[in-house]
Amino acid sequence: MTRKQWRRLETAMPWIVIIGALVVWELAVDLFDVRQFILPAPSDIVVALIQYREPIMASALFTLVNTLAGFGIGVVVGLFIGIVIGSSRLAYAGLYPILVGINSVPKAAVVPILVLWMGIGQPPAIITAFLLCFFPIAVNVATGLATTEPEMEDVLRSLGASKLDILWKVGIPRSLPYFFASLKVAITLAFVGAVISETIASNDGIGYLMLQAASQFRTPLMFAGVTVIAAMGIATYLIFVLVEKRFTGWATRKQDAVALGTGGG
């Protein structure tokens, strides 16, 4: 196989695997005569997607808005906490155990409390999304700041730089790759949070749609909901991959070099 063909195969691989899996799924459902309310075939899911496109789109949009709102708050709060605990040992000692505690609580258990305070629907969905996604951002930013080379700090301090100067010139640029890496994790977690909350306490959104479909044994519709959620998750993930590449190409240069190296070999 020539190098060019090899590269083409490499880019085609994800699609080959996905399409292959769908074909196997379709054939297996056909062959073993699995009933639709247990496991619908991919073709049934497509039919459901088209048939219920309007409620699905409306629910998906609701979920997307909640997710992005929670994620937005998560980025701001996570960044702030990350900078604080990453640049001050005292703040780290005081806040880190609490953060770990908050992160350890299963968020599904928190939703009833949020409902008690805010009612059902959008507010608890946004807050749950936020609660799930701020932690990785905070921890990553703090790690990025804490790993600043002491010599670099010495260079700047010997020039009379303030703590803020060092944070601005070195700490924050240095922690950007960690920040963007955490965004990819955080956006996925935000979807999880929004859907959990909608499943428990909402009259709208993909989570609610799935619950309704389940109660009526409309399994293809449930799978259609899962598909839409997955598609949105992947799309937002890819957006953050692109953002990461755009802003922190300097940090992934080694991976690029390796990729080129294997391509050449």
Place this chain on the structure above:
Amino acid sequence: MADASTLTAAAPDGVAATPLVDIAGVTFRYGETDGTLALSGLDLKVRKGEFAAVVGPSGCGKSSLMKLVTGLMPVTSGTLAVAGAPVRGPLKIVGMAFQNPTLLPWRDVLSNTMLPLEIVRPHRGQLRRKRAEYEAQARALLATVGLRGFEKRNPWMLSGGMQQRASLCRALIHQPELLMLDEPFAALDAFTREELWGVLQNLWMERRFTCILVTHDLREAAYLADVVHVMSARPGRIVATHTIDLPRPRTVESTFDPHFIDIVHGIRAEIAQARSEVPDEPTDLKGAA
């Protein structure tokens, strides 16, 4: 580069008599009272415009000395004055370079070099207005160390030697009175190292900043310095001081001169002695094993 005749003429007379760095009886201990004693009763004077080197066995507290002189860490006891004033916090007239070039990977060489101008007053206030002027200065400085044409490259695209050249430029761009070098060439191969000795000597002869070079390479110390101070094993103090009276500019050829070799041999013997005199180091490791 200036022509050779003006360079040789400048050597000892350009050095003023008043010490820029005056260290007397300095003791330094890491952490609290039970911490490691790094320096004990250290005396050192560096005159303005002088190129001083500090050599010694590894772990003798050379790097601690750097941090004390730049005010990054306070002395435990004794007095330390720079430019006539006791050092109480980080100095602002210093440029530093380390074994690791510590360039910022997200900035190109030019903006790495200009980093001190974004920090040091009064430059930081004028940077926006005078950017073109400062940039021209930085480009000129980079050109003198042989980095013309590499201004827009990122540091990781350069070899170790080139990164170290850029690091030197960053240490000098704000025209510091005092340049502190902590084993700046230790991680480079022998040829690159010798080349950079020449680069550093040229910069020093042109600009006449005061320089303290910490190194374990005796040839490097003898090549570059006017005065070489020898430190004892930990806790470190100065046990000998040599004046290197070789004419400048020195070249790699000078390092094969018998007089040069004699000087290096002399210093080497003293360090060997300093290494063997390890007073309060625990020696019961063998018994324990």
